[in-house]
Amino acid sequence: MGDADRSSSHDVSPDSTEQTNQASKIKFSEEEEILIAMVYNLVGERWSLIAGRIPGRTAEEIEKYWTSRYSSTSE
Template identity: 60%
Template sequence: MADSEHSSSDETSEDFREESSKETKIDISEDEEKLIIRMFNLVGERWSLIAGRIPGRTAAEIEKYWNTRYSTSE
């Protein structure tokens, strides 16, 4: 029984590492991307308003995605 508890703990640590790596890259579907672009053109950088139109997305995720994908450095 102790062995199964130990392996469960290892799996939890592994899951945490996977979630941490997912934070660096946000997977956005093509439909979500089109909606983000359309909404950005309508409302600008109002990330919470845009995120409200995409179930399961936060304003921070949308902003991070936009800045990594469409941000221009001068």
């Protein structure tokens, strides 16, 4: 039983690593990156407005890209 308890608590780390890897797998072109930065500087964290300027991108993809690339670890 002790082994099962350890493995279940260990399962939490790979999940968070998987989320980080998922965000880094999203590829943006250089033009998209520039556009995201420009619109972000104008409107801030209004991801749906930014996504509206980039065909084929969702607000969630853009937010994940931005936070994985530009967020500082303040936790």
